[in-house]
Amino acid sequence: MPVISGSLGTKGLCDYEPVEFVFYRQMMKNQHHLEIKSPDSTLKILDLNLLYLHHLSSALSESEDEEKSGDIYRLFYWDEERETIESKVVSGVPNTLIQIYRTKKHEVPLHVLMSPISGSHSAASIFEKTIKPFLVSTDIQYLQCTLDSMSSMKRYIEETNFHEERPLFMLLSGDGVFHDLLNCYEAGEFDVCLIPCGTANALASSVGIYSIRDGIRAFTVGVKRNLTPLCVTLYGSWQETIKAGVVVSWGFHAQIVSQSENLRDHVGINRFKVIAHKLLGENNVYKGVVSTDSKRLCDTKYLLISRVPRLETMFIPCPTAKLDGPFKVLHISSSGDVEQKLREAYHGGIIESDGVSVITTDKVTVEIQDKMDEVCIDGYIIKAQKIVVQLDKVTIGILGFAS
Structure with a gap:
């Protein structure tokens, strides 16, 4: 059962915690940082580690410095050494920082x-x-x-x-x-x-x-x-529709995910490379037809239908993929060099070449020849003989940073 939790509140914090003063910003290690001074110490916080300003109380009188607020705030920041959130009670906060880091209102849980x-x-x-x-x-x-x-x-x-x-x-x-x-x-x-x-x-x-x-x-x-999201319809002896938020694949990539599952707890993320090395030695070709409005592709080694540019932090098979609108289809045929293309993905993105197609589309159909085969949908492995991928009708908001 879900557990509802509230806050303990911050009333009285200023009664027993010293108020420290936001002093100024300057450059350190080619990045701006905030310097907070108290009578006995100075704390420097890189801008990238600033998280939140929580308003505690209003100033009793207006600040003498028009560029700074006299209000009392609790400043939350990321402590890199402890890898956790720390906080300081501060005043004299620059108004420019308040505009960025002031607490947002959350009316609902x-x-x-x-x-x-x-x-x-x-x-x-x-x-x-x-x-x-x-x-x-x-x-x-x-x-x-x-x-x-x-x-x-x-x-x-x-x-x-x-x-x-x-x-x-x-x-x-x-x-x-x-x-x-x-x-x-x-x-x-x-x-x-x-x-x-x-x-x-x-x-x-x-x-x-x-x-x-x-x-x-x-x-x-x-x-x-x-x-x-991607709307994926699977056909076999049944029909099922599933939404995907990251990737749909068949062939090499789907087999990496499928065969590496047993290594999850022992090898971590390197399990993908272990299985990839094994599959490269097998050099499998997967029989079927991949169709878009503009192309009909056969003899598949690697098929990736991607909503996102990155599949890992450093593995970027489709660098021009966008989260909304048409998605990317990456296809490597029997004449393509999968090993070379995987190297490219770790160095900025796969480049279209002989045997390698990168297609932007809003619909793709995969018809698998002869038998049911494994397809990967956001890490889940499902057997199907045909899949149709197209755009869903809803839009999901992902909090992140501009591309």
């Missing part, structure tokens, strides 16, 4: 969903150590749920009364939980903040989130990036 089985199984500890104290200290109410399967996601959605028109979810997980949410929440559109706790974190890295700090900054000062 934030839905915090975490997966204890994603990646290195760190989501629960990150929530308890970092996210929960931050939400409590900033008076942000939240609903919390730990997920271990799509059925637990369905249960959470069914049992939660969503009073808001467009709910905001914070996901401490990998791409799989976003996929589950996409397919379980049927009441309309929603927004998502990603705290990357998975193995590859394809969606998070594609919106500029590479760390826990980045995810929190996206929540506080990020911009909303619109994502149009």
